Amino acid sequence: MPANLDDTDHRLLELLQHDSGRTLAALGELVGLSPSAVQRRIDRYRANGLLLREIAVLDPSPVLLAVCLVTLDQESPETHTRFREWVLAAPEVQQFYNVSGEHDYVVVLATTDMRHHRETAERVIKNAPHLRRYSTMFVLDPVRTTLTVPTRGN
Amino acid sequence: MPANLDDTDHRLLELLQHDSGRTLAALGELVGLSPSAVQRRIDRYRANGLLLREIAVLDPSPVLLAVCLVTLDQESPETHTRFREWVLAAPEVQQFYNVSGEHDYVVVLATTDMRHHRETAERVIKNAPHLRRYSTMFVLDPVRTTLTVPTRGN
DNA sequence: CGCGGGCACACAAGATTATTGCGCGAAAGT
DNA sequence: ACTTTCGCGCAATAATCTTGTGTGCCCGCG
Helix, strand or coil: CCCCCCHHHHHHHHHHHHCCCCCHHHHHHHHCCCHHHHHHHHHHHHHCCCEEEEEEEECCCCCEEEEEEEEECCCCHHHHHHHHHHHHCCCCEEEEEEECCCCCEEEEEEECCHHHHHHHHHHHHHCCCCEEEEEEEEEEEEEEECCCCCCCCC | CCCCCCHHHHHHHHHHHHCCCCCHHHHHHHHCCCHHHHHHHHHHHHHCCCEEEEEEEECCCCCEEEEEEEEECCCCHHHHHHHHHHHHCCCCEEEEEEECCCCCEEEEEEECCHHHHHHHHHHHHHCCCCEEEEEEEEEEEEEEECCCCCCCCC
16 A cells, blocks of 8 residues: 555545546546546556456345355465465456465355355365365355445554 | 346346456447447346446455354344344345355455454444354455356256 | 337437646745 | 746647447347
8 A cells, every 4th residue: 555645545546446437627626626637647546556356246146155164284385375276267266365263265156046156165175285174154145345445544 | 037138138247247347349349249238138137137237346355354153042034134234234244145044144344454344243242233253254265256156956 | 920019229410528738837946 | 227037828720539330240039
């Protein structure tokens, strides 16, 4: 997170994280800059690696999401590397976090139905190298699904 | 998920979920359509509720993500409604899922550092109505963070 | 079977937006 | 003080989006 973001930067990043489809002119109206100044700031966010990409968000409600808590059978860089490569090869892996605590990873699988989930969970997780155990929580309702992060720090 | 998506729709939605910054002409090149045909399809996805919005994705690595597993003290529509409203009021709540199994909710908090996390977790979760217990897993490495969903179903 | 309607397409024209260069002022550095 | 750097708005140009039109294809109906 670059240390030199001013208040306008924070507001722009907030707006962009919620809706990146606005025109530069509309954004400029909201933060008090001209369209070209807005664009230059956005270019800077991209150039310094802060803004990674823009994505279209589809309605998650027809999809079967499953949050899987995964524990590996041993702790070493090699086991983690192999496990990650295995899991990352699957496009159904929507999210994948290495976490602290009694589990090693949280994996969110996005599939079209229960049959697809079972096939996916077996291929991606159950058959993964170095798996010790895993548990699955099915998402009954995706109440909020965003990727927003705070930009204001110390 | 609309039942009448053809192969070109699936490919477009896949491309858009990964990168919504391409021009209509670039997308059309990739799927074999003119720019205006691409646009009409995208308009249809928006009109039928499949495409919700476009967002900018920031680099999550400077941020402290915490995956919280939450269990409520009783099971009723009222407790769930009150809990949800409480949690949804917090902008630090990046993701919020109602799940099956021994926990009721998975909540992903996005904060700038540990102090911010502690303050947030106390306000948003510990002080939430109807909380029975919760546990937290800190994200050591956000290996993959997307919101992509599959569009091909039965 | 032919016909009409609906649908999706490409193309083209016009509208809108993005991009870029320029001059200016403010802030920082010497 | 002067110089340099940086970010700005403005304006011109280029690129992209939007929309209307004509065409072809498909389907259902008489």
